Amino acid sequence: MSSRLRKLLSSILASSITSLLQGNSPETASGWEELRETDLIDSGRQGKRSMSLLEMKQAVSQNFSSLARGHSSHSSHSSHSSHSSHSSHRSSSVPSTHYSSNYTPPARPAPVSPPAPERSDPPRRPVPTAEITVPPEQKYLLGERVLKDGESGSDVQDLIVLLEMHGFLEPQASRIEVYNGKIRNAIRTVQCFGGLEVTGHADSRTVDFLTAWPRHRSRIRRILVTREYSWTRSIKKDMTGADVRDFALLAAIQGIFEKHRISHLNATETIYDKDMELAVRRLQQKAGLPVTGVADAAAIKALIDLYPLPEGEEEADNKEKNEAKP
Known part of the structure; x- marks a missing residue:
């Protein structure tokens, strides 16, 4: 067979195989090119060797079968890889609905209710109120x-002023608004000096005597100093009785004991308390007597002798005596 025919046949076979293997992998194409170069082209270049048509067909058929098997294996592998790729893509694209048993979903926040709108109360209508008329406080003149206890008013204030002025009530650090126990005790002392009924209530007679106290003082002192007391006992601390009251009045009129310090337990009893005992001790010390604090006969005589009537009171007392003579 001439070389032209062999070239033609090789070209036809190459075209057929190429058309069958279009789209295959580069490995198959390279294998075919290698076949052409090794078995056909080189055989043409070697003039010493001649190949029959039957031998050439067999060689081409064997190489073609080998190439076809490689193509089939490659196609199967490619299909499997593509299928796996698609399956993996679908698997990754579909969200998984399986949760682990240890998974705890996050707690949902508690719903927050919107704040209630502020309510504005409607304006209230003024309620008409009846006018309350407070009667004016009735004012009384003293007397x-x-x-008595619990009373208040301007006359009570006037009474307090008189009691403080004449020494029957100790000047108060704060104003007394109502008639209380201190005022009651002072009124009892005033009534004892005036020979009035001892009630502790400030009636008109008590007020008149208190108002004229400067004029009555010398007369009362003379009566108390010249009286003959029928005391049968020595007066000691915490004793009470009529003799205690007489001694308290004498001690107060002689000036060794303040009138506002005389303490009355009730309308008829006066107590010989600590303040009175201290006054007697001072008297005994001044008179040179044993300082015992007991009001005995020696203490009473010293009280009368040591504190004679002042000159002004003696003149007033003498004038009163002369006026009393017919």
Whole structure:
């Protein structure tokens, strides 16, 4: 066979195989090119060797079968890889609905209710109120009524002023608004000096005597100093009785004991307390007597002798005696 025919046949076979293997992998194409170069082209270049048509067909057929098997294996592998790729893509694209048993979903926040709108109360209508008329406080002049515990008013204030002025009530650090126990005790002392009924209530007679106290003082002192007391006992601390009251009045009029310090337990009893005992001790010390604090006969005589009537009171007392003579 001539070389032209062999070239033609090789070209036809190459075209057929190429058309069958279009789209295959580069490995198959390279294998075919190698076949052409090794078995056909080189055989043409070797003039010493001649190949029959039958031998050439067999060689081409064997190489073609080998190439076809490689193509089939490659196609199967490619299909499997593509299928796996698609499956993996679908698997990754579909979200998984399986949760682990240890998974705890996050707690949902508690719903927050919107704040309630502020309510504005409607304006209230003013309620008409009846006018309350407070009667004006009735004012009394001192002596117009009997004053006793719980009373208040301008007459009570006037009474307090008189008691403080004449020493029957100790000046108060704060104003006394109502008639209380201190005022009651002072009124009892005033009534004892005036020979009035001892009630502790400030009636008109008590107020009149208190108002004229400077004029009554010398007369009362003379009566108390010249009286003959029928005391049968020595007066000691915490004793009470009529003799204690007489001694308290004498000690107060002689000036060794303040009138506002005389303490009355009730309308008839006066107590010989610590303040009175201290006054007697001072008297005994001044008179040179044993300082015992007991008001005995020696203490009473010293009280009368050591504190004679002042000159002014003696003149007033003498004038009163002369006026009393016919």
